[in-house]
Amino acid sequence: MRKLKFHEKKIIRKTNFLEWKREGGHRENLITTRYHMGGRDDYKKYSGLCRMVQKLTNVMKQMDPTDPFRIQMTDLLLEKL
Numbered sequence: 001m002r003k004l005k006f007h008e009k010k011i012i013r014k015t016n017f018l019e020w021k022r023e024g025g026h027r028e029n030l031i032t033t034r035y036h037m038g039g040r041d042d043y044k045k046y047s048g049l050c051r052m053v054q055k056l057t058n059v060m061k062q063m064d065p066t067d068p069f070r071i072q073m074t075d076l077l078l079e080k081l
Contacts, residue, residue, distance in 0.1 A: 053081070 004012070032043050056077065063070040 053077070 028040070028043050031037070031046070032039070035046075037043055037046065056073075060070050060073060060077075
């Protein structure tokens with residue numbers, strides 16, 4: 001690797017490669033400490049799972065409450081959770 005120029009070193013000093021604005025690192029750290037998660041990968045799996053459950057419940061909310069398929073899927077989801 002070549003030696004970095006002065007302005008490149010200056011940019012690298014000011015850049016934090018471990019935390020990005022769009023990822024919301026403060027929330028990630030808060031949740032990993034609260035639920036005693038091992039690391040970032042566990043948090044990503046957890047947030048993906050939460051997102052999928054929220055989408056599924058929103059779809060089931062739009063269905064008719066007396067629909068037998070909705071009742072069956074609600075029972076299955078509650079068993080899984």
